[in-house]
Amino acid sequence: MMAGAPILEAQGLTKRYGGLIANNDVRMTLAPGEIRGLIGPNGAGKTTFVNLLTGLETPDAGSVRLDGTDITGLLPHRIAAQGLVRTFQVSRVFANLTVRENLLVPFLAAGSPGGVREGQDRAAELLDLSTLTPLADELAGVLSGGQRMLLQACAGFMIPAVRVYVLDEPFAGINPVVKDTLIALIQGENVGKGRAFLIVSHEMEIVRRLCPLVTVMIQGRVAAEGTLDEVARRPEVIAAYLGRAAA
């Protein structure tokens, strides 16, 4: 799996909120084309880590490199345009734009020599893959929770330069059919386009299926790294997280 230079490299990321250390010296490297799981109990600092990676918050210390380029402290829209994209835990879509327009926004914003035409084609392709084609010209506000999650995920794929896609709890609270659609979408973009993924999730079954390696965060630190079954045997992981879930 690990071959050549990493596509994403986080070093010593630290973030404090008053007395609370939300992220403490977090490091992680992602190989090109890898699908990594990020797990950990609630409050472990996973979302903070995602926010630090994608520029939504600035780290107090540490750095993020995307394909060798330092992107620490860049504004979120610059980071996204360079190919490090994210979704949000609570699905966020542009409710008063149509589904199709939701997809066009990131494409147009990131810019591509292919222009609007290429964007339309790509949007049509993703609408098909995500089974949202019949809803293409409806306002995104009418979508169900699962459909919003799908749309949110598809929007990121519209940025032509995407090399690392961070999905924050993409499977939370959506029905099995939508889950399968989303998994197929991720696998397709991964195999077909070599895109790397970092998937924050509590759904262990899906993590096991999708992610050869997982990183475990506990109390703001990286506690373990390995296959899901490996890390699940670590006593500190069991104590902090799986112990409770597996009981």
Added chain:
Amino acid sequence: MSPRLTTGLGAFVDWRRVAVIAAVALPPFLVLPLLVGEFFVHILAIGAYYIVLAASWNMLAGFTGQFSLAQHGFAAVGAYGSGLLVYHLHTPLWVSIPAAVAMAAAGGLLLGLLVLRMRAIYLSIATWAFAETLRIFLGAAYDFTRGDLGLSVPSLYGHVRPIAYYYTFLGVAVLSLLLIHILLKSPVGYFMRAVRDDPMRAQSLAVDTTRVKLFAFVVSSAMAGLAGALYAHYVLTLTPSIVDFSEMARIIVMVVIGGMGSFVGPIIAAPAIYALNTWLAAWGEWSMVVFAAIVIIVMRAYPAGLSGLLAAAARLWRRRSKPSGTTAAV
């Protein structure tokens, strides 16, 4: 790497539709002043002035989500900008008017920068404070602005026959609407609506929200500035009362009743409400009370406004005429 905001300008404009609508909607307005009295032509001219203010504010507030309360302030910047240049420096109008538009645009940029990180109500308060400051300044600096005595400015055409000004305001309104339509049907228009719906999500999807907001502020202020400058050279006497909050309230009334974030609604509502306002002038301030009440009711009960009604009627009509209509089951 991130493209310029003007990339792909007009990419989504359906030019045929624009041409058809212009061909159908414009002729009546070209002929109308020849059929009605001078006073009515005057009302129509000012109605067109308000179309520019309402549509430009709608682009900023309704489409970009920046609920500024300073649109009348930028009209005043345009009006006083041109007026003061002429009064103090005897500048010809073809210099003073464009200069006034530039001042309004620069003012829009400055105010936009100032309120960039403010949300909803804070932005409204700050922009309102800006307009109030301007009003007080125009009154207090009377040796420069002539304050409440009124600043006399020359007319645009050497006379004030309404018909010439009607066609002027109509032309400016049509061009402004065309520009706004092109912008909204461009990538930048998509970004504006994305910023309105969810700025953080927009940012995370590569949209440079700062530039989009500033762009909306600059363009809408410049339009208000142009309208204001032309207005000045029609009414001939400027007083700080053009920055009265009631002016802003009137713009809000027009846009809300027309339908915020709808392109067509405010265009219809602006002249209609101005005409009603004039007709109800016998009741003085009371007419504003009535309109304020209507605004509250519309916002509470039917935020889509006039345009929502029109759209609903159109849907009904289409369903009637074509019963096999494809109503998407969601």
